[in-house]
Amino acid sequence: MGQTVVEKIAQGHMVRGPTGRPLVAGDFLSIRPKHILTHDNTAPVMKKFLSIGAPKVFDPKQPVFALDHDIQNESDANLAKYKSIEAFAAREGIDFYPAGTGIGHQIMCEQLYVTPGSFVVASDSHSNMYGALGAVGTPVVRTDAAAIWSTGEFWWQIPQTVQVVLHGKLPEGVGGKDLILTLCGHLNQGQVLNLAVEFAGDGVASLSMDDRMSVANMTTEWGALVGWFPMDARTVQFIQQRMGAGITRVTPPDLASMRKQPVLADLDAAYAARVTVDLSTISAHVAGPDSVQVSTSLAQLKERQIPIHKAYLLSCVNSRLEDLQAAANVLRGKKVAAGVTLYVAAASRAVQAAAEKSGAWQILVDAGATILPPSCGPCIGLGTGLLEAGENGISATNRNFKGRMGSRDAKCYLASPAVVAASALAGFISGPDVARKEPSVEFVELEATAPQRENVEILEGFPATLEGRLVFLPADNINTDGIYGKDYTYRDDMTQEMMAKVVMENYDPGFAAATRKGDVIVGGFNFGTGSSREQAVTALQAKGIALVLAGSFSQTYLRNAFNNGMACVECPPLVKHLRQRHSGAIAKDQKTIMGEDEIQIDFSKGTIAYGGESFRFPPLGSVPQALVVAGGVENQVRQTLGL
Numbered sequence: 001m002g003q004t005v006v007e008k009i010a011q012g013h014m015v016r017g018p019t020g021r022p023l024v025a026g027d028f029l030s031i032r033p034k035h036i037l038t039h040d041n042t043a044p045v046m047k048k049f050l051s052i053g054a055p056k057v058f059d060p061k062q063p064v065f066a067l068d069h070d071i072q073n074e075s076d077a078n079l080a081k082y083k084s085i086e087a088f089a090a091r092e093g094i095d096f097y098p099a100g101t102g103i104g105h106q107i108m109c110e111q112l113y114v115t116p117g118s119f120v121v122a123s124d125s126h127s128n129m130y131g132a133l134g135a136v137g138t139p140v141v142r143t144d145a146a147a148i149w150s151t152g153e154f155w156w157q158i159p160q161t162v163q164v165v166l167h168g169k170l171p172e173g174v175g176g177k178d179l180i181l182t183l184c185g186h187l188n189q190g191q192v193l194n195l196a197v198e199f200a201g202d203g204v205a206s207l208s209m210d211d212r213m214s215v216a217n218m219t220t221e222w223g224a225l226v227g228w229f230p231m232d233a234r235t236v237q238f239i240q241q242r243m244g245a246g247i248t249r250v251t252p253p254d255l256a257s258m259r260k261q262p263v264l265a266d267l268d269a270a271y272a273a274r275v276t277v278d279l280s281t282i283s284a285h286v287a288g289p290d291s292v293q294v295s296t297s298l299a300q301l302k303e304r305q306i307p308i309h310k311a312y313l314l315s316c317v318n319s320r321l322e323d324l325q326a327a328a329n330v331l332r333g334k335k336v337a338a339g340v341t342l343y344v345a346a347a348s349r350a351v352q353a354a355a356e357k358s359g360a361w362q363i364l365v366d367a368g369a370t371i372l373p374p375s376c377g378p379c380i381g382l383g384t385g386l387l388e389a390g391e392n393g394i395s396a397t398n399r400n401f402k403g404r405m406g407s408r409d410a411k412c413y414l415a416s417p418a419v420v421a422a423s424a425l426a427g428f429i430s431g432p433d434v435a436r437k438e439p440s441v442e443f444v445e446l447e448a449t450a451p452q453r454e455n456v457e458i459l460e461g462f463p464a465t466l467e468g469r470l471v472f473l474p475a476d477n478i479n480t481d482g483i484y485g486k487d488y489t490y491r492d493d494m495t496q497e498m499m500a501k502v503v504m505e506n507y508d509p510g511f512a513a514a515t516r517k518g519d520v521i522v523g524g525f526n527f528g529t530g531s532s533r534e535q536a537v538t539a540l541q542a543k544g545i546a547l548v549l550a551g552s553f554s555q556t557y558l559r560n561a562f563n564n565g566m567a568c569v570e571c572p573p574l575v576k577h578l579r580q581r582h583s584g585a586i587a588k589d590q591k592t593i594m595g596e597d598e599i600q601i602d603f604s605k606g607t608i609a610y611g612g613e614s615f616r617f618p619p620l621g622s623v624p625q626a627l628v629v630a631g632g633v634e635n636q637v638r639q640t641l642g643l
Contacts, residue, residue, distance in 0.1 A: 002266025004161040005228055006196045009136045009263055013119040015153050018621055025160040025270070026570075026618030032153045034135075035062055035113045037122035038145055039104045040069040042085045045123060048146035052634055053643045058152040060093035064113055066104035067097065071375045072383030102348025102374045105129045105316040109213065110350055112242050112249040116231035117263045121154070126316055126398065128220045132212035133238070134231035134263065136196075139220075141532060141556060143563045143633055150637045155562065155623050159225050159555075160272040161196040163265075166203030168280040173432055175326065176211030177318055177396065177416040179277075180218040181285040185295020186441045187275065192219070193526055194555050195272060196226035198265060203279045204229060209238045210322040217317040218398050221292040225555055231262045245350075271446050278440035284419055284431050286394075289411035290402045298419060298431045306413075309391040311336075311424035312405075313364075314345035314372065315379040318396035318417050321354045327421035328360035331367035337427035342420075343385040345372035367425075381405055387412060394423045455604055456619040461629040464604050468520040468546045470595030472578050473507070474586045478523055479530030480557065482507035484539045494535075496542040503539040508591035515592075517544025520599050524550065524575060528557025537561045547601065549608070549617075551575035562624055565632040569601070571617040574608055581611070 003011070007023050010031060017029025038045050042065050049057075057063065067082055082099060089096035097107050105126055107113075114120050116134030121127055123145045130137025144154045170179065197219050207215070212229045219227030229235075236259060239250055284298035313319060313327050324346065336342045344364050346352035352374055355361040365371065370385065377383040379397040387393045387406030393413070395405065400412035415423070419431040458464045485506045488494055504511035521540070527550035528536060537560045540548065548561065551572045561568045578595075579586060585593050600609040606619035630636035 001270055002268040004196070004269045004271065005198050005263055005265045006136055006161055006226055007158055007269075008265075009117060009119055010156065010158050012117070017623055023158060025158050027158050028621055028624045029156060029158070030153050030623050031119060031156050033062070033121045033148065034115070034118040035064055035108070035120045036140070036145055036148045037064045037066060037104050037108055037113075037120075037124065037127065039066050039124060040081075041123050041142060042088075043081050045142050045145045045149070046085070046088055048142055048634070049149050052146060052150055052637050054150040054637070054641055057092045057094065057149045061095075062152060063094045063149055064104075064108065065089050065094055065096045066101065066107050067099040068103045069376045069380060070382050071099035071373060072377060099375070100349065100373050102346070102350065103316045103376060105217070106320070106347040106351070109133060110242060110247075110348060112239065112247045115239070115250060115254075116235060116258050121148070125220050126217050128224065128227040129213055129217040129316060131216040131219070131226055131228040132209065134229060134235055136226055136228065137216070138225050141559050141563070144559065147633050147637050151640055155627065155633070157558065159194060159196045161198050161269075162192050162224075162273045162275060163271045164197055164199050164275040164277065165201040166199060166207075166277050166279055167201050168203050168278050169206040170279045170282055173418060174282055174284055175322075175416050175418070176207060176214035177218075178285050179211070179279070179282050180215045180222065181287045181292075181295045181414060182282055182439050182441065183275075183277070184218065184222050184292045185285065185287060186439060187222070187443055188293035190223060190526065191273060191275075191443055193223035194552055195224055196228065197222070197224045199227075199229045200265075203277070205232060205234070206279065207234075208322060209234055210320045213320065214317050218292075221398055230264065231258065273443060273445045276442045281437055281440040283437060283439070284416060286413050286415045286419065286429060288400045288413035289392075290400060292398075292400065292414065298415075298429075302430050305428040307392055307428050308340055308394050308423045310385060310387060310393040311340060311342045311420050312378055312385070312393065312395035312397060313369075313417055313420055314343060314377060315397040316347060316376070317398040319345060319347040320351055321358070321360075323396065323417040324351070324355045324364065325358060325360045327417040328363040330418055330421035331425060332363050334367060334425055336368040336424045340424050340427055341385065342367070342369045342424040343372055343378060344369040345377060346374045348374050378405055394420050394429060396420045453616070454606070454619060456606070456621050458604050459622060459625045459629055462603070462625040464602070466520070466546060466601045466603070467598050468518045469516075470597070470599040470610060471515055471519045471521050472582060472593040472595060473521060473523045473591065474579060474582065474593065475507070475591070476524040476551075477526045477529050478507055480528055480533050480536035481530055483528065483536040484533060489533050489535055499535065499539040499542040500544070503543050511592050512543065514594065515543060515545070518546050519544070520547045520549065520601070521545055522549045522574060522578060522599075525552045525572075527551075527553050528561075529554040532556050532560065534560045534564060537564050537566055541566055549574060562627045563633040565628050565630065565635070567620065567624065567628050569617050569620070571608055571615050574610065574615045577613060577615070
């Protein structure tokens with residue numbers, strides 16, 4: 001069986017992991033990424049790094065700092081934080097981009113930290129955007145970032161891949177934002193959740209680099225961990241343009257090597273599913289309100305004349321030159337409607353300069369746009385221009401969750417820059433007249449690849465086998481608030497005993513009383529979704545839960561679990577078996593179901609025995625075992641450094 005692109009790029013950056021065979025989905029390995037971006041969250045990462053006790057940053061050329069989130073905040077506290085980040089960067093020799101330079105993801109691409117075939121991470125969910133340049137871009141949590149600073153590496157589990165085959169060409173006036181909003185709305189049942197998305201097909205060549213960045217960026221909202229485009233002539237052109245602008249991180253020999261040996265999937269690569277899209281059938285779409293998964297064609301929505309109070313052309317997904325030009329083409333010689341405020345911020349200072357040179361920027365100013373500095377700002381509810389109660393906003397950003405861009409009593413819609421500009425002009429959601437048509441988007445689930453049949457060596461201190469009472473939590477999407485409620489998250493007085501008494505309280509108030517030390521939890525799919533609170537892991541540890549099994553995990557939860565020394569195992573067949581076996585209890589909405597038999601896990605063989613049945617799971621090799629034995633990643637880093 002051949003490899004997907006993600007498997008190949010991971011293999012090329014592996015430090016430790018399975019040997020003697022090609023890497024496959026499900027494998028755990030230690031990876032040395034080419035770069036890691038942190039932004040305003042550099043400050044908390046610094047605290048973790050200092051608490052670990054590392055004497056210096058392992059490779060000063062690996063981290064990149066870019067201040068971009070809260071740059072309008074000129075309070076003494078925020079300015080002091082920014083100064084401390086800059087001083088740390090200067091002391092360690094780390095590349096630093098001060099407030100006003102631009103959004104970190106844009107800087108990573110335009111400064112060519114991201115290159116085809118590289119593996120680049122960020123302590124931010126929209127690092128998927130790096131896939132537009134043929135890299136694997138994926139998010140890490142802050143503890144991972146501190147570990148990378150300390151040792152140059154972090155652990156990762158390779159996700160399965162969904163291939164998205166694009167055919168044809170987008171109609172005139174339809175862009176990458178419309179494509180990804182269509183995908184988010186039409187395939188909104190978790191089809192790509194926690195997976196990698198690999199774009200292919202003849203339609204890729206028709207997408208501009210700005211379109212690809214928009215699509216790759218919002219594969220995050222679609223649910224994916226990676227959104228990857230192949231290197232082609234457009235990729236080369238982008239790199240050459242940046243080299244011509246004075247960026248020297250890629251040399252002509254580097255580029256020649258990339259062109260000679262592009263990373264491509266093998267013809268017999270194993271995919272979890274395949275999506276086929278006829279680009280000619282995609283039309284302008286609007287997502288919302290309050291959800292990216294609710295996507296409606298503009299042709300349908302404009303008839304309702306939904307009033308707009310604020311419009312936004314900014315963020316890492318849609319504030320590049322093509323985006324600004326598309327909006328300017330709509331607004332040329334016209335004024336924003338009375339009662340509407342249009343906020344504009346370029347993705348970077350360089351993008352703004354290019355827009356000024358092209359004339360697009362002046363058109364936006366003349367139309368009455370309120371100009372903000374190149375940064376995130378209102379997209380994450382910071383700075384000028386937030387939505388107030390009762391207002392409707394339309395935004396060329398990537399998220400419209402209730403309350404994200406201001407009041408929870410406001411409503412926010414997502415759209416392309418052209419539709420945002422047209423709506424600001426009309427005073428209601430509007431855009432070019434287009435015929436109604438149904439997008440041609442086909443999804444086919446493929447036969448899952450079974451985990452490797454192999455025995456793994458068990459490290460000293462890690463159990464070869466484990467037995468315990470099975471506790472089945474049949475629901476999907478059990479979130480971190482259900483596991484450990486918000487009422488306790490920010491309390492500093494919670495002891496281990498107290499945490500054990502309230503664990504799973506918001507999911508099932510009876511869970512704590514019904515369970516005991518040594519129990520093995522089996523959850524549904526996407527276990528641990530929601531916030532990044534680590535207590536959703538440590539509370540289960542406090543209760544004495546020996547292991548969490550699930551059909552699948554939220555990637556953030558999985559990272560927090562192993563980073564805190566708690567093993568997690570994915571086994572979809574076991575979950576499906578238990579749902580059939582306990583269908584009666586599930587029909588009665590029983591939240592916690594106690595198994596009749598003991599469950600036995602053989603870590604050396606990657607097998608689970610329960611109720612006379614046997615199930616396989618991807619074996620936990622030396623990388624995840626070592627995390628558990630060490631008691632988490634911070635302890636492991638200290639041991640590696642001899643601290």
